[in-house]
Amino acid sequence: MKIAFIVEGFPVLSQTFVLNQITGLIDRGHEVDIYAEVQDDSRKIHPTIEQYRLLERTYYQPLQPHDKLQRVLKALRLFVPCFLEDPDLVLRSINVFKYGKSAASLRLFYSVIPFLGNRNTYDVIQCHFGLLGIKGMMLREVGAIQGKLVTAFHGVDISQNLDLLGENLYDDLFKVGDCFLPISQHWRNRLAQLGCPSGRTFIHHMGIDCQKFTFIPRIPAPEQPIRLISIARLTEKKGIEYGIRAVAKILKRYSNIEYLIVGSGELRERLAQIIQGLGVEAQIKLIGWKNQQEVIDILNHSHILLAPSVTASDGNQEGIPVALMEAMAMGLPVISTYHSGIPELVEDDVSGFLVPERNIEALANKLEDLLQQPERWVKMGQSGRSRVEEQFNINKLNDRLVEIYQALIETGQSNLHQEHNRTDSASTNSDVFIPSTSTSL
Known part of the structure; x- marks a missing residue:
């Protein structure tokens, strides 16, 4: 054709x-x-x-x-x-x-x-x-x-x-x-x-091409930091501000976590100011745009993905974020929101957790739930991989x-x-x- x-x-x-x-x-x-x-x-x-x-x-x-x-x-x-x-x-x-x-x-x-x-x-x-x-x-x-x-x-x-x-x-x-x-x-x-x-x-x-994303059981290594990750354009509908505030909320109780934010966009300066204002520059970092292989390398060394999507003030909404598919294919448990088509990909309490949009408290609570139950990570990751292979396999x-x-x-x-x-x-x-x-x- x-x-x-x-x-x-x-x-x-x-x-x-x-x-x-x-x-x-x-x-x-x-x-x-x-x-x-x-x-x-x-x-x-x-x-x-x-x-x-x-x-x-x-x-x-x-x-x-x-x-x-x-x-x-x-x-x-x-x-x-x-x-x-x-x-x-x-x-x-x-x-x-x-x-x-x-x-x-x-x-x-x-x-x-x-x-x-x-x-x-x-x-x-x-x-x-x-x-x-x-x-x-x-x-x-x-x-x-x-x-x-x-x-x-x-x-x-x-x-x-x-x-x-x-x-x-x-x-x-x-x-x-x-x-x-x-x-x-x-x-x-x-x-x-x-x-x-x-x-x-x-x-x-x-x-996504599932063959490019190797499943790795997520098990926290002793004495190693737990890495949280977001991969998104830095725009309002991605909700990254709420992820930053939720992670900052629990840092005093979980000093062994770091949060990396991959992506570029018009909100970068504002998000950097929020991170600085919260005094969490050492744990929460904006690391800019990365190509797909670089993203895969980062996901290989991460434990939990945050995708706190929201309806933007101008009405803009997500489809189903590809970053969620990639992370789930690689075995990461995920935390996202009841937004647009995301519940068609992420099954709450099975492959991760879903919370209402813009709810910092709920994001922080579910993040704590995952941090306190690392024994659930592997099963959640397996469920996520199966979901992506069945319904979101690009081939x-x-x-x-x-x-x-x-x-x-x-x-x-x-x-x-x-x-x-x-x-x-x-x-x-x-x-x-x-x-x-x-x-x-």
């Missing part, structure tokens, strides 16, 4: 789930092209990017200035060479009568540039996050790309994005999209509330994804076990707008 991935940024350091999906499809003999708006920090390229030479498969559109005047001036400079290359597609992309705001804002013009003179037909157009699904829909409508349109919903796209842009945001996408893949039952339920057709909607977890999930794609291509239906009558006559109109995707990650 020939598959196009439409994403906002690539490579994105925190989105190993997209990377694992792309490389898994390539390993299965499929041809993958990647269309992205921006390139992440090239100084921190994931080794897999180089191994698969993925940047050679990636096509970037010109950066769209946020300032309207600058966006227009840049478009004017681009217009003549673009028009000479593919006049028909360029003129359609600025047809405000047919494509309304998307054309008037010039977002559609910038979006079609990677396709000028090379309008590929794909078997599948895989869009990650709902706003990119809208973009894929518009690109297909304008004739820049062809193929079955599949949209994966992760969390922010059906939480914060709806708060910002309205609950009718995806109405047109639901009409013409061929398949919708929420990453959890929690988000499938939310899509159903929004009117997403159930016959074209399937839970498809993000997953099984990629096989399933190929089945979904093949069913779409062969029958025109994504549902493998039930009939569904889809209205193919639905089309986009001038009221559809490609929103800025800057809020989608």
